[in-house]
Amino acid sequence: MMAATIVRKCSLCFATARQLKSLYPMSRRLQTSSSDNEYVADIVISGGGMVGAAMACALGHEELLKHKRVILLEAAPKREFKLPEAFSNRTCTLSPATVKLLNSFGAWEEIQKMRCQPVHRMQVWDSCSNSLITFNQEEMTQELAFVAENDVILEGITRRLDAVKDKVEVWYKTKGKQYIIPGVDSSEDNSWITVHLDSGKTIKTKLLIGADGFKSAVRDASKLHVVSWDYKQAAIVATLCVSETENTVAWQRFLPTGPIAMLPLSRSISNLIWTTTPENAKYLLQVEEERFVDAVNDAFWHERDMNSVAVSVGNFLTDISKNLLQGDTSSRQLPPTVTGIQAGSRASFPLGLTHSSNYVRSRVALIGDAAHRFHPLAGQGVNLGFGDVTCLRDVLTKAVYDGSDPGSLSYLVDYETQRQRKVLPVIATIEFLQRLYNTNLTPIILLRSVGLQATNTLTFVKDRIIKEATS
Numbered sequence: 423m424m425a426a427t428i429v430r431k432c433s434l435c436f437a438t439a440r441q442l443k444s445l446y447p448m449s450r451r452l453q454t455s456s457s458d459n460e461y462v463a464d465i466v467i468s469g470g471g472m473v474g475a476a477m478a479c480a481l482g483h484e485e486l487l488k489h490k491r492v493i494l495l496e497a498a499p500k501r502e503f504k505l506p507e508a509f510s511n512r513t514c515t516l517s518p519a520t521v522k523l524l525n526s527f528g529a530w531e532e533i534q535k536m537r538c539q540p541v542h543r544m545q546v547w548d549s550c551s552n553s554l555i556t557f558n559q560e561e562m563t564q565e566l567a568f569v570a571e572n573d574v575i576l577e578g579i580t581r582r583l584d585a586v587k588d589k590v591e592v593w594y595k596t597k598g599k600q601y602i603i604p605g606v607d608s609s610e611d612n613s614w615i616t617v618h619l620d621s622g623k624t625i626k627t628k629l630l631i632g633a634d635g636f637k638s639a640v641r642d643a644s645k646l647h648v649v650s651w652d653y654k655q656a657a658i659v660a661t662l663c664v665s666e667t668e669n670t671v672a673w674q675r676f677l678p679t680g681p682i683a684m685l686p687l688s689r690s691i692s693n694l695i696w697t698t699t700p701e702n703a704k705y706l707l708q709v710e711e712e713r714f715v716d717a718v719n720d721a722f723w724h725e726r727d728m729n730s731v732a733v734s735v736g737n738f739l740t741d742i743s744k745n746l747l748q749g750d751t752s753s754r755q756l757p758p759t760v761t762g763i764q765a766g767s768r769a770s771f772p773l774g775l776t777h778s779s780n781y782v783r784s785r786v787a788l789i790g791d792a793a794h795r796f797h798p799l800a801g802q803g804v805n806l807g808f809g810d811v812t813c814l815r816d817v818l819t820k821a822v823y824d825g826s827d828p829g830s831l832s833y834l835v836d837y838e839t840q841r842q843r844k845v846l847p848v849i850a851t852i853e854f855l856q857r858l859y860n861t862n863l864t865p866i867i868l869l870r871s872v873g874l875q876a877t878n879t880l881t882f883v884k885d886r887i888i889k890e891a892t893s
């Protein structure tokens with residue numbers, strides 16, 4: 423029985439190889455040819471940001487894919503990275519599922535050798551009422567997440583890419599200029615994709631993975647429908663000095679103009695992500711540093727937005743919960759005082775949503791921001807991108823194990839289904855929260871205060887939220 427299966431798999435492999443040869447007969451010959459500038463690869467990944475680099479690394483470290491030639495294209499030059507003393511203002515909160523992926527190819531160890539900070543507790547509260555929600559594992563000893571600088575994450579992945587350079591080639595300073603997609607640019611649906619590079623070279627590939635960010639040219643060339651809008655908000659980021667000794671709590675306060683968050687980076691350094699109006703963002707970017715620090719402290723501490731009705735109802739609910747239900751009413755902690763900012767660390771980013779209605783078509787798959795980009799208020803963007811990497815690696819491994827073509831739509835559709843089941847509810851929840859907190863109307867403030875307070879009281883609901891956010 424087993425022998426028959428092996429024979430069937432081998433014959434399938436030979437059949438596939440024969441088909442591919444007839445499809446593209448000069449493939450192997452062209453692979454090493456540079457005279458005519460034409461190359462061949464099983465998989466091309468366009469975009470070597472955190473998500474694209476992780477994809478290349480995951481494929482390179484997968485035993486079953488070891489005979490596949492993978493090329494990663496990155497428009498930027500290769501960086502000579504040396505960990506600076508000053509912290510970068512671009513950071514991400516990494517979920518346990520992300521840590522698991524990074525661990526699977528050794529990048530997590532590299533990141534830890536550099537630096538990252540555990541998060542033991544999260545506190546989210548409303549500036550219009552006393553309602554709050556806290557998340558922490560028992561005794562606050564287990565990490566809910568980690569905060570790491572984007573540069574450090576990318577460097578950790580790059581070091582592990584170097585370990586598989588015989589299987590994965592990284593072409594830096596190389597931009598995909600034009601993508602010829604079968605079914606879009608030709609009527610033949612199953613022929614290979616041609617990637618024209620800005621260097622004048624051409625690559626033929628069975629599968630093109632678009633990891634080229636939210637303005638994805640791969641997505642545009644694939645004619646995939648996109649839903650997008652501008653939040654008409656900007657995110658101000660900065661590196662803050664804080665009066666802390668432990669600093670393992672992530673803080674987020676919802677203001678009517680948008681959420682302000684402070685994420686721990688070390689015992690005395692935190693990262694600021696402040697979503698606000700474009701006008702306020704402009705002011706915050708140019709005001710002198712002392713005033714900026716005052717504005718940040720004020721945003722975390724002021725009581726100007728308090729709504730008396732919501733405060734009374736919230737207090738009443740807390741009492742009921744404490745006395746009758748004996749629920750979790752984890753006490754409010756006070757955020758650390760900001761004492762200064764790292765010079766020159768302020769920057770502003772426009773915020774928007776871009777979602778591709780499909781993540782795949784024949785021979786194309788989108789991952790990371792190329793497929794989905796949304797509000798950073800839940801710190802989920804790159805985590806969902808890394809989730810795409812895990813899922814696509816598994817789907818492609820299965821395709822190869824089955825002796826199939828990795829660009830086959832029947833496998834890629836499986837990737838799309840699994841990921842949209844995960845991504846769409848996250849986007850819907852974030853959009854709901856974003857609108858819910860973007861108002862001063864008393865009935866809405868009341869509704870969200872009761873909701874937040876009730877969720878904080880019900881331990882099983884919180885456990886479910888943690889499970890969903892970290893898986």
Ligand SMILES: Cc1cc2nc3c(=O)[nH]c(=O)nc-3n(C[C@H](O)[C@H](O)[C@H](O)COP(=O)(O)OP(=O)(O)OC[C@H]3O[C@@H](n4cnc5c(N)ncnc54)[C@H](O)[C@@H]3O)c2cc1C
Nearest residue numbers: 469471472473497514515598635790791801802803804805
């Ligand atoms: C203020 C802010 C805070 C955030 N905080 C968090 C957080 O806490 N947690 C979280 O999970 N997410 C967070 N995010 C989201 C996160 O930063 C993004 O989801 C993530 O950076 C997307 O990574 P990516 O690799 O998909 O895309 P990108 O980082 O955009 O990378 C795309 C890469 O493709 C390359 N490229 C583009 N075009 C081409 C081409 N034609 N050829 C070759 N290369 C090309 C680019 O040079 C780039 O390197 C935040 C976002 C913002 C704005």
